[in-house]
Amino acid sequence: MIKKDIQILNPDIKNDPTHEMALSVLEGLSSRPKSLPSLLFYDDKGSELFKKIMQLDEYYPTRCEAEILQKYSQDITSFVSGEKFNLVELGCGDGAKTILLLNTLLKEKREFNYVPLDISKAAVEFLLGNLEKEYGPIPFDVLGLVAEYFQGLGWLTENASERNMVLFLGSNIGNFNRPTALRFLRHLWHSLNDGDLVLIGFDLKKDLDVLYDAYNDKEGITKEFNFNVLDRINDLLKGNFKRENFQHQGLYNIQTGAMESYLISQCQHTVTIDEVGKSFKFEAWEAIHMEYSYKYLQSDIDSLASSTGFKILKNYTDSNGYFIDSLWTVCK
Numbered sequence: 001m002i003k004k005d006i007q008i009l010n011p012d013i014k015n016d017p018t019h020e021m022a023l024s025v026l027e028g029l030s031s032r033p034k035s036l037p038s039l040l041f042y043d044d045k046g047s048e049l050f051k052k053i054m055q056l057d058e059y060y061p062t063r064c065e066a067e068i069l070q071k072y073s074q075d076i077t078s079f080v081s082g083e084k085f086n087l088v089e090l091g092c093g094d095g096a097k098t099i100l101l102l103n104t105l106l107k108e109k110r111e112f113n114y115v116p117l118d119i120s121k122a123a124v125e126f127l128l129g130n131l132e133k134e135y136g137p138i139p140f141d142v143l144g145l146v147a148e149y150f151q152g153l154g155w156l157t158e159n160a161s162e163r164n165m166v167l168f169l170g171s172n173i174g175n176f177n178r179p180t181a182l183r184f185l186r187h188l189w190h191s192l193n194d195g196d197l198v199l200i201g202f203d204l205k206k207d208l209d210v211l212y213d214a215y216n217d218k219e220g221i222t223k224e225f226n227f228n229v230l231d232r233i234n235d236l237l238k239g240n241f242k243r244e245n246f247q248h249q250g251l252y253n254i255q256t257g258a259m260e261s262y263l264i265s266q267c268q269h270t271v272t273i274d275e276v277g278k279s280f281k282f283e284a285w286e287a288i289h290m291e292y293s294y295k296y297l298q299s300d301i302d303s304l305a306s307s308t309g310f311k312i313l314k315n316y317t318d319s320n321g322y323f324i325d326s327l328w329t330v331c332k
């Protein structure tokens, strides 16, 4: 019998969603330069805005990865041999591209459980709705997990006795700096069994104009996505951020190889956040760092895999050479 379920693994989401948020806002706005944790992007509205970003002409990563999965799903799934397996997707978002892979698995009559995980409950619910739209009754077992990545890895450690394929698509890995990426990948390696598979989406280094336009779209949806974090702090933590005091800018840092998002204060002012119990002074032109999106060379991908116990089986790229889905296997 096919099962469909959602579990909330994140105790902060269940119990006191504002407490963790207040602590991380305190930490970020007390740092120099100021920052806000990128986890705050993805509430229900943030997930909606990200879906709009993915449809923008300028935002190439989604189209590139969809092209890769459209072309190579069959080749990718040919590496998962044998018995029933878990298809685990970390930071699944709306799962729209994953349907390309799911359809290939169904066509090949493969048996699998699909375990999409996301910090945003709205994203997991939307994904399950997408599956129902696509299939009517969903023809495989689905367990949606609302959790942070590392909690998802804990779930994997306890439940990964079957063969596993882990998807980490959409350049989610680009939000980690190198030390955090190494920690995450080594933790992932530890949670999996010898021979398990991992498919990771890496956004490649490319023409700077292409990068700039993708993170500074004409319609201003990326700006909205960033301002939504301020609205969220105002609503949940009783803050008094004023959008009009800030401008948004996405910049490429040539030294680190990351697109970096900033909200830049346009005037001297003070923001009070009651639930944090503190006011924060902003100078004119002082920036809040919002998000990193690291871009990679092929050699960076090779080094991440070999430093964390994985072997690269195959790299799949789009016709522009903008993006790679890299298929790795766990070596133990």
Ligand SMILES: C[S@@+](CC[C@H](N)C(=O)[O-])C[C@H]1O[C@@H](n2cnc3c(N)ncnc32)[C@H](O)[C@@H]1O
Residues within 6 Å of the ligand: 039, 042, 047, 050, 090, 091, 092, 093, 094, 095, 096, 097, 117, 118, 119, 120, 123, 147, 148, 149, 150, 168, 169, 170, 171, 172
């Ligand atoms: C850039 S979107 C990509 C979504 C999807 N992988 C795709 O390719 O379309 C990142 C997704 O990861 C989720 N996410 C971000 N940080 C997370 C975390 N620490 N733990 C779990 N999910 C996270 C967000 O909620 C969002 O849905």
